[in-house]
Amino acid sequence: MTLLIVESNPQLAALWRRHVERQGRTVRVAHDQxxxxxxxxxxxxxVxxxxxxxxxxSAFAVADYASYRAPNVRILFVTAASFFSDGSIFNHVVNACAYVPVATPPEDIAAMVEHYAAPI
Structure with a gap:
């Protein structure tokens, strides 16, 4: 299973990458659409x-492409904004599985990756 991190901040992407790689996962990083x-x-x-x-x-263009190209790919959204804090993102993105603040501890992000990467 390979994880794709799409994050504009290289330091934050690297932090998440290190935590997920410790669990033996392969990680790719992209900084833009x-x-x-x-x-x-x-x-x-x-994931x-x-x-x-x-x-x-656009994150939504990425999510749309993922749902078209690989409908089983799960999207774990992170954000520093209050957009979609009502949970409406799940109405807009069919493969969204989580929506968490960007300040979520990286070990929690890694745990979510493990959970959502498990076979259904």
Whole structure:
């Protein structure tokens, strides 16, 4: 199982990557929409950690592409904003599985990846 982290902040992406790799997972990182779509096009992605607020591109375009290209890919959204705090993101993104603050401890993010990467 490969995890794709889509995060504009390289330091934050690296922090999450280290925690997930400690659990033996393969991790790819993209910092923008184009990189994320390229990674999804290559295949093999099971879970995506996706920041709602990308600096370059649209998180929703990435999620839409994932649901089209690989409908079983689960999207774990993170954000520093209060958008969708009512849970409505689950109405807009069919493969959304979680929505957490960007300040969530990285070990908790890694645990969620393990949970959502488990076979259904």
């Amino acid at each position: 184009a990189g994320a779509v390229s990674a999804l096009r290559d295949g093999g992605i099971a 995506v950690i996706l920041n709602v607020l990308l600096t370059d591109g």
